[in-house]
Amino acid sequence: MSETRIDVLVAGGGVVGAALALALARARIDVALVETRAPPAFDAADVDLRVFAVSPASAALLSRIGAWPRIQALRVSPYRRMRVWERGATDELAFDAGLVGAAELGHIVEDRALRAGLWAALDAEPGVRRACPARVVRCEAGASDARVELDDGTRWRPRLVVAADGAHSPLRDGAGVDLESMPYGERAVVAHVRTERPHEATAWQRFTPAGPLAFLPLADGRVSVVWSLKDARATAVLAMDDDAFTAALTAASDARLGRVLATTPRAAFPLRMQLARRYAAPRLALVGDAAHTVHPLAGQGLNLGLLDAAALAEVLSDAAGARADLGAPAVLARYEHWRRGDVARAAHAFGLLDGLFRSDFGPLPFLRRAGMGLVQRIGPLKREFALHASGFAGRVPVLARRLG
Ligand SMILES: Cc1cc2nc3c(=O)[nH]c(=O)nc-3n(C[C@H](O)[C@H](O)[C@H](O)COP(=O)(O)OP(=O)(O)OC[C@H]3O[C@@H](n4cnc5c(N)ncnc54)[C@H](O)[C@@H]3O)c2cc1C
Structure with a gap:
């Protein structure tokens, strides 16, 4: 040939x-x-x-x-802003697109x-x-x-x-x-959720003791969740019913966007x-x-x-x-x-x-x-x-x- x-x-x-x-x-x-x-x-x-x-x-x-x-x-x-925090508003980092002379910090x-x-x-x-x-x-x-x-x-x-x-x-x-190669022993749990308050074209990230939780703004007004959790906790979160999952997200996000109201089915990716x-x-x-x-x-x-x-x-x-x-x-x-x-x-x-x-x-x-x-x-x-x-x-x- x-x-x-x-x-x-x-x-x-x-x-x-x-x-x-x-x-x-x-x-x-x-x-x-x-x-x-x-x-x-x-x-x-x-x-x-x-x-x-x-x-x-x-x-x-x-x-x-x-x-x-x-x-x-x-x-x-x-998204034009990014807000990163650990606990409470006193230790928050806030970035705005203007800081780097751009119209936006990125796109989801x-x-x-x-x-x-x-x-x-x-x-x-x-x-x-x-x-x-x-x-x-x-x-x-x-x-x-x-x-x-x-x-x-x-x-x-x-x-x-x-x-x-x-x-x-x-x-x-x-x-x-x-x-x-180093497995983190973690999985990223992902879902799209609807929240009580609008996302304000902002990427939200909280460092929780269980792992970092991101709320990324979607074009239809919902947010995309990426929650990195140790394997055992990820298994538990995946097994929750929707009400327990949305309640866990409301708590983990400090209710920054109000209550989490509804979710899509979840998926998880192993992290390494x-x-x-x-x-x-x-x-x-x-x-x-x-x-x-x-x-x-x-x-x-x-x-x-x-x-x-x-x-x-x-x-x-x-x-x-x-x-x-x-x-x-x-x-x-x-x-x-x-x-x-x-x-x-x-x-x-x-x-x-x-x-x-x-x-x-x-x-x-x-x-x-x-x-x-x-x-x-x-x-x-x-x-x-x-x-x-x-x-x-x-x-x-x-x-x-x-x-x-
Ligand atoms: C939960 C999670 C969230 C993430 N979030 C982000 C994020 O917000 N921002 C970000 O930048 N990254 C993110 N990432 C990382 C991102 O997913 C990857 O870095 C990216 O998809 C890699 O792209 P790639 O083209 O290198 O590989 P892949 O997307 O894996 O593509 C490889 C391609 O090669 C093909 N292929 C394989 N073998 C052969 C072969 N022998 N011959 C021909 N074709 C072949 C496959 O079919 C496939 O299409 C995230 C990852 C995870 C797990």
């Missing part, structure tokens, strides 16, 4: 892989995208339980690759809307060759390219393969890349920090959940993955401009050096924060409140926090920089 020569083959057409394929096509790099499942259809009548807080940097990237207007046309919910977007918008953008982009549904079943690195085989029997010879195939990445494991020890192997680069999974308390998992995609697209575009081999070790080392340290620092910080806010050991409660009070009062420190959450701190890839 014949083999197709190509610059880059992206394995995995989730949000990160699809965004990367579009970015590479715009840089005139010959790219193929392989995805096992056709993207789920967007359902205007039903709000997907899986939602993300999409940062302004991620929205800038999605705009530049032609996907954001399509996603906005489906459904997004902008459903997974289905992101995927549908990205795949509509792919329909309009002839530069991406697509194989879907198809699965990468074999990948071998050679001296000048890789040999890839799909389950439909087709064969490809890309200079570089990108593993965007999720947290259980078969490509990463096949290349023998080790993981630093997982960091690949290398982001590159011969003829292979890792992006998104294949490279890292982090605690959801900062809502940054997908945003970090989209920044990987923007950084890798920039490194490969520079290499193509210099007529370099896109899978050369020096090219991949540049990408790994850019992203791995940043992501590892963020992942460890999220894990530390989670542990810090669960413990009532010794002076910790006092230190937490003092720390929050300090950040709230010191303008530049607060701005720095908000810049990190927006994705505009540190070395930002060109595709993810502020628009306009």
